[in-house]
Amino acid sequence: MLLSQASNIGKLTDGAFMAITAICVALFLTINIIMLYFAVKYRRSRHPQSADIDGSVLLELAWTVIPAALVVFMFYLGLKGYAIRKDAPGDALAVNVRGQMWSWIFQYANGKESSALALPLNRAVKFNLTSGDVIHSFFIPAFGIKGDVVPGRQNTLWAVPIEKGSFDVFCTEYCGAGHSIMLSKAVVMDEKDFEEWYGAR
Ligand SMILES: [Cu+2]
Structure with a gap:
């Protein structure tokens, strides 16, 4: 797209x-x-x-x-x-994005972890990017955001998803043999559905 x-x-x-x-x-x-x-x-x-x-x-x-x-x-x-x-808005939902060879882990404030990125519609989300090993890059083309995921430091990105659906998440920094399969999905849902997903441990 x-x-x-x-x-x-x-x-x-x-x-x-x-x-x-x-x-x-x-x-x-x-x-x-x-x-x-x-x-x-x-x-x-x-x-x-x-x-x-x-x-x-x-x-x-x-x-x-x-x-x-x-x-x-x-x-x-x-x-x-x-x-x-x-500059993420102060009330943004914080999600820790952890890149590692060769998958993404998304951690939420309540301790919930997921390999897919669930997000509520029309609410600001702040991504804290950290790496467990080498340099990766977190990229959601449909959101127009991309950020380096660097060992030893935390970069941040933010966005407000304004469309429901499932969007590709890529690693865009060559990080080894499994780089091309380092994929996930950002699933944007209604606030109500998100709260339900978020509450279920
Ligand atoms: Cu990678």
Whole structure:
């Protein structure tokens, strides 16, 4: 799935991705159309003698300042999304995500453990990422979130699931022979169903 709209963060990620893609497409078309135009206009049959050009301050400023501003704008889009990812709401449901060769274990505040990630709909979830051995990476494409799972430190991510369903969970850091089977599911359910699941030990 190209779009990651099953969480609030995914919508932001997709927004930034689409904006950057639109800028790239616009630049690609502009540059190629101008190039074709000049290639035709100044073809050899009409301009057998080439001319010396001394440069143009205005043009040089334009092609320096405009791309620089675009780069800064794209950086800003990325930074904004990155900064938001670091600040989970205070009332977020905490889930410890433990990566190990080659499976995921999800631990909840009441001590419940699961190999699948059960989540309530429309409630913020904070993921505390820890590793039992080597470096892994926790990735839920449908949520638009991904974080390194590093031994000896705890990284965090958060998201609000906004769509019910079952979504793929991957490890995206090569971590050994079983890396490709290091899979799980994030199952987003109604609050009531989640409470039932959470309460059953
Ligand atoms: Cu892994």
